[in-house]
Amino acid sequence: MIDAASFPATLAQLEARIAAACTKANRPRTSVQLLAVSKRQPVEAIRIAYANGLRAFGENYAQELRDKHVECADLQGLRWHAIGPVQTKNAKYIAKAAHVFHALEKLEVAQALADRREGTPLDCFVEVNVGGEASKAGLAPSAVEAFVAQVRALPQLRVVGLMTLPPPDGDPRPHFRALAALAKTLGLQELSMGTTGDFEAAIEEGATVVRVGTALFGERPKPAAAATAP
Amino acid sequence: MTSRLILASASPRRRELLAQLGLIFDVSPADLDETPVAGESPRVYVERLARQKAAHVARANPGAVVLAADTTVVADGVILGKPADDAEGRAMLERLSGRSHAVLTGVAVSTGPALHSLVIETEVRFRTLRAEEIAWYVGTGEGRDKAGGYGLQGRAAAFIAAITGSSTSVIGLPLAETVELLQTAGVPFPWSPR
Numbered sequence: 001m002i003d004a005a006s007f008p009a010t011l012a013q014l015e016a017r018i019a020a021a022c023t024k025a026n027r028p029r030t031s032v033q034l035l036a037v038s039k040r041q042p043v044e045a046i047r048i049a050y051a052n053g054l055r056a057f058g059e060n061y062a063q064e065l066r067d068k069h070v071e072c073a074d075l076q077g078l079r080w081h082a083i084g085p086v087q088t089k090n091a092k093y094i095a096k097a098a099h100v101f102h103a104l105e106k107l108e109v110a111q112a113l114a115d116r117r118e119g120t121p122l123d124c125f126v127e128v129n130v131g132g133e134a135s136k137a138g139l140a141p142s143a144v145e146a147f148v149a150q151v152r153a154l155p156q157l158r159v160v161g162l163m164t165l166p167p168p169d170g171d172p173r174p175h176f177r178a179l180a181a182l183a184k185t186l187g188l189q190e191l192s193m194g195t196t197g198d199f200e201a202a203i204e205e206g207a208t209v210v211r212v213g214t215a216l217f218g219e220r221p222k223p224a225a226a227a228t229a230p
Numbered sequence: 231m232t233s234r235l236i237l238a239s240a241s242p243r244r245r246e247l248l249a250q251l252g253l254i255f256d257v258s259p260a261d262l263d264e265t266p267v268a269g270e271s272p273r274v275y276v277e278r279l280a281r282q283k284a285a286h287v288a289r290a291n292p293g294a295v296v297l298a299a300d301t302t303v304v305a306d307g308v309i310l311g312k313p314a315d316d317a318e319g320r321a322m323l324e325r326l327s328g329r330s331h332a333v334l335t336g337v338a339v340s341t342g343p344a345l346h347s348l349v350i351e352t353e354v355r356f357r358t359l360r361a362e363e364i365a366w367y368v369g370t371g372e373g374r375d376k377a378g379g380y381g382l383q384g385r386a387a388a389f390i391a392a393i394t395g396s397s398t399s400v401i402g403l404p405l406a407e408t409v410e411l412l413q414t415a416g417v418p419f420p421w422s423p424r
Contacts, residue, residue: 132257140256142234174242178257181249185420 001041002217004048011052014215021203032203035081037195037213039064040220043071049216050075058102058211060084062093069097083192083211085137092116095156102163102192102211103127105139110151117156124151125163125192125209130178133167141182148186161190161208172198176205232418233341238287238298239402243383247403248297252420253412260286260298264311272309276300276336277349284347288340295415296340301402303378305331313379319368322379323389328358331378335399339411346411350404352395354382359389 002010014034022029038046039060046057046068058081059065065082072078079099086094086103091112094101100123104110113122126148129138139147148159162183166175176193183191192209194202199210213220237248240259248255260283266275283298303310305325313319330353338347367386373379380386382400396404413419 130257132259140234141254142236142256145254171242174245177242177246178249181246181252182254185252185254 001221002045002048004051007048007052010216011049011054014212017200018203018210021200024200025204025206027203031208033209035083035192035209035211036216037083037211038068038217039084039213040223041213041217042221043068045217046072047075050078055079056081058083058213062086062090065097066093081209086113088112095122098122100160101125102209103137104151104157104159105137105147107147107150110154110157114154114156121156121158123160124157125161125190126151126159127163127165128179128182130164130175130182131167136165136167138164141178144182145186148188159188161188161192162186163192165193165195166198173201173205176202176207180206233416234291234294235412235417236287236291236294236296238283238296241402243381244299244402247398247401247405248408251405251409253417255297258287258291258296260284262286264300266309272302272304272307272332272334273336273349273351275309276302276334277338277347278336280336280338281345281347284338284340285345288342288345292342294342295412295417297337297408297412298340299335299337299403299408301333301335301377301399303331303333305329305378310378312375312377313373316368316374319373319379320364323359323364323367323373324361326356326359326378326380326389327364328356330355333378333400335396335402335404337404337408337411339415341415344415346414348407348411350396350399350407352393352397352399352404354390354400355392356389357391 019029035056035058036049036054037058055077056079080097081100082094082098083102088108095113095116102125104124105127127138129136151159162179164179166172190208191206194207194210196212196214235255236258237255238260279300280298284296288296310322333352333354336349372381372384398405
């Protein structure tokens with residue numbers, strides 16, 4: 001786990017890399033949001049990151065997000081991003097606790113989120129499978145326009161952009177470019193793309209949110225033995 | 231409801247060329263045997279491959295418009311495909327140095343019932359390349375996944391003394407001709423009336 005003494009230096013290093021990528025891409029630093037991916041990290045790690053100024057945290061698992069939302073209720077201005085796929089039955093946790101959802105691709109999930117959402121609309125990124133790889137999450141590019149039109153009928157949700165996760169091997173740049181081109185054609189402004197291994201390339205290709213976990217918090221702890229009830 | 235457009239190619243360059251046109255499309259590469267048939271001319275070869283790729287992906291996607299292409303480099307009547315290794319990449323550039331070669335791209339569009347295709351030929355002339363320059367270029371790895379062992383848009387742009395014909399065809403997709411083929415197939419463009 002990270003410790004309070006070394007985290008400032010780790011964060012400063014990451015910030016320097018993001019700033020350099022923005023300069024290279026001729027983009028203002030403010031155009032890119034750093035999302036600290038805290039999935040499977042203990043709450044203590046989130047508190048240390050928060051103490052160092054970070055406010056946006058990304059969680060993959062709906063129940064973990066729900067639990068951390070409760071445990072971190074005292075941290076003012078913290079914004080939770082749900083970044084993993086969500087089953088319809090768990091949508092209520094996202095609707096209640098998250099500010100942003102990055103993995104929208106199913107209409108029944110959109111409907112479930114809308115039904116349970118109160119207050120400000122939930123910002124949503126539509127997940128796109130740009131490369132057409134089999135068994136990968138995300139809509140095919142040709143299906144995105146119609147899907148966005150359907151989601152726009154739900155006032156509790158606000159589609160803000162597109163998200164993609166390129167395959168782990170190979171050059172991610174063509175995927176980033178394809179997502180950027182698709183967003184531009186559809187008139188969507190935000191691009192959630194780029195993680196620890198490729199965020200600099202993602203920034204160069206227009207990313208507005210980069211999802212960084214390992215470079216901030218180190219390797220994730222192994223999942224604990226199943227001791228809690230489902 | 232307009233048909234789905236599918237690009238039957240894994241090439242990131244073809245994907246970008248198509249995306250530049252403001253088109254929305256899915257990607258579904260066709261994995262076919264690309265061995266030339268004995269005695270087959272390069273023009274026949276690239277057109278045959280483009281047609282086969284389009285037809286193959288069209289069969290799996292009824293109702294979609296499928297676009298496929300194949301690019302090959304020809305020097306001294308010899309087809310230069312993607313180099314198998316760095317040694318072959320070096321040999322290809324040595325052959326192309328200081329002279330002209332042809333880049334042929336076959337393009338095919340399937341609308342299900344119909345399969346339209348064409349071949350575009352572009353002449354590319356290289357300046358004379360030094361051995362160290364060739365070794366350096368091969369070392370960058372840029373030419374590894376490209377016909378003829380070089381990429382027009384990358385560092386090899388410095389090799390090109392002249393191009394006669396379609397520049398986008400050399401990159402992998404002759405855009406002017408592709409736009410016309412796609413319009414004939416009924417694909418809506420950003421400027422098409424809705």
